[in-house]
Amino acid sequence: MSGIGVTLRTLHDDERDLEQDLLAAAERHRVEHEFHHIATDVARWSREHATRLAALGRDHGLDLSGPRDHPSPGALAALREKASQALGRRPETGLLLLHDLRDLHLAAVRNSLHWEMLAQAAQATRDERLLELVSACHPQTLRQMRWTNTMIKVLSPQLLVSA
């Protein structure tokens, strides 16, 4: 497999994971309302990225599956949500939220670097379709990074100091 192929596959898998991680964190922190809603919104971007990467991957001879099916709001989700509500009154959950935000941020950074690699490779090979994909998707990854960073900045003083 070419270097571009390997990178496409890695990024595709990571975007798939990031969507799932965002949705799982959104459920886990259902009582953190802003986090819950925005995490769900920006998960949509990762889903779209995985879909588009899978489509483009076919041109590069890759068999990428695209995003996962959405889990039905089954037992696990309901359990996470219940746990979230029960724990929502305890200060320790604040720390858990900060750690989730950190992990989501790092995952987005990792994706951003892969987008960067693909952008450079696309320019070097004059692969316009790839460049177009990167131009459409990479800004959204950067927005995921800025968002997680902003949330950490806003919440840390309260959750680390006053709790």
Add this chain to the structure above:
Amino acid sequence: MDSSTDRIARPWGARTPYAPGTPWPARTDLHLADGVREEDVERWVRSASLLHSNGDAMDIAVRGGRIVGVRGRAADRVNRGRLGPKDLYGWQANHSPDRLTRPLVREDGRLVESDWDTAMDRIASRTRTLLDERGPGAVGFYTTGQLFLEEYYTLAVLAHAGVRTNHLDGNTRLCTATAAEALKESFGSDGQPGSYEDIDHADTIALFGHNAAETQTVLWMRMLDRLEGSDPPRLLCVDPRYTPVARRADVHLAPRPGTNVALLNALLHEIIRTGRIDHDYIGAHTVGFDELVSRVEACTPTWAAEICDVPAAQIERAAELLGGARRLLSTVLQGVYQSHQASAAAVQVNNLHLIRGMLGRPGCGLLQMNGQPTAENTRECGANGDLPGFRNWQNDQHVAELAEIWNVEPDDIPHYGPPTHAMQMFRYAEQGSLGMLWISGTNPAVSLPELARIRSVLAQERLFVVVQDLFLTETAQLADVVLPAGTWGEKTGTFTNADRTVHLSEKAVEPPGEARADLDIFLDFAARMDFRDKDGAPLIGWRDPQGAFAAWQRCSAGRPCDYTGLSYEKLRTTGSGIQWPCTEDAPDGTARLYTDGIAYAHPDRCESYGKDMVTGATVTPVEYRSLNPEGKAVIKAAEYLPPHEDRSPGYPLQLITGRTVYHFHTRTKTGRAPELNAAAPDVWAEISPAEAAAQGLSDGDLVQVATPRGAIRARLRTTAIRDGVVFVPFHYGYWDTPQGYRPPDDGPGRAANETTITDWDPLSKQPLFKTAAARMTLVARRGTGHATDTDGTGTEGSTA
């Protein structure tokens, strides 16, 4: 003089038609208590309305030490003598027998009468303990849009530089935060661009989610008088309800709730497609136009028609009306601000004016409206948590300037992050890191979303709640200390309306019992806490309203909201209120901002560098400087996102809540004015006749409106509203029910917010009261006996 007509039946009174470009004729409205004639009035005391955001100037009639009526001020630019129903009747609440007259403290679980020393000492000692043990992050202040400028500024100084907490906000978060945010996003700073006089000149008026007929009755009178005069303006109304505004509109769009961005993007698409744009203006005064063009390229009327459920041809007609306007005035209110993607949508209205070059000229106006009378002051004084004077917390120079004015070190002013908004403060209280919440002049136990949650947060043992109010509100009943406050007519101060008009409101009568002006309460707290500046002098050196005003003037100098050219004396002797900025160079005030380009968006001057239109992530100074080095207006495009809570088989309706013409906020005053209370004594729910028929319901039935959060019971009114939407007025709570502050144990309540969702706009942090999924079921048929008992109100006449 218009004093004879029943202004409950005719909220807007008689017409005084006028032609474009001519002054709005005066009409003096008057209402006096039964048996009092004008010549019986001993004193007329200058004031303005405190029951909505319009700022209608009036004189308070006093006889024998009591308020006996009100009269509009014909010379004033805002209302030319007119008053709305709430102005005419609402003053009676001042003399209500159930006003709080003594401080209350909680003893063994019950609130008991106390004295000021005991109450204030408890507050000061709890504040000190929390500061020592947990730091300033444990203390929060939640104020209102109904105090005076002098009070907000004092509160802002004591919170920012005394307690040094970041947790300070007003209930303006619920009504006007999106207006401020949209202006910051587009123009770099808060500050209303337009003027009410734009109504006199406009050839087209567009009201976006703004039911002016009910929320600002006098503003609507002005529009009605233009409509009745020669060469009337054309009207566009965007509202899912067939409001009085919609009835007069040339084009009425009733989009599905939560789809404003899709609709506005389609309107912008059409205006760009048909070339109705001002290239010179765009080039000279804006950045970001290209991004808008590409963002809305695919947003055709057909695309939006699908999302908004509005015929594409109607969208095209609306775009034609907007595109053909030569003098366009737009107004925006809660239909945008409290709905999904609030800021993103409000910003698109700004974009409409920017790409059409319709700003800063007579008739070319933009009014991002306020909901409350003094919300403008909450914003400019920083009682909403922002730094006072529209200063930028990310700009060290601005912080240093403020530190110099207050004579403190810059690091004494928390500026390491954005201020904590109200909803987040309640979250911190829920999660346990906030130990004290001081609530002044607002009633979150009725006005915030998801009330069962709010009650449970306020009722926590570990949270020390202070409530400062006129009455034992639902919130006050959950407090640890209750402070009786004086109100409008009982204290002196200034306040500023939605078009930047500053009025002086003077004390007419004494507050009841031991009640004190809010300013005196804040000053008492500051003295007990002994807040000092860096040289050891008192942090707050003023003792009275005029002193606070002078301190604020110094703080406002050189900022967009410059008050340096104003004084109490000038406001007393000038016939009319005066619009800020008012300076030595502009002694008569300023009608319109941005008459000569964009003034406050420069990176060194702007209040905000902006936020991401989806996530709310803050833009860094470096990014802003490279995007907008010359300080032009920023055209920010936004993508449409589906609402966070949509209809489902279990909840097939969309719920929206709103204000109605006879009431304000949580009815603390209007529910105690006999005429206003009688006009709308109890909650109701509206759906369309077709929707009612489909569900086998009819007018007057007692229905239950339920969402995943909770339920209320209300009488059904079928009205002209979109199919699939239910409307509930948000005013009704429990203070006039047997339970006092909550629904009965065995059933649903009547506060609309039992049902609303906890979700807020990621930019403005304004809660979304107009995007929830709901279902409606029958409880009892019209005319059957259950009603008054099951809805718990005990009020008669609320049944069919």
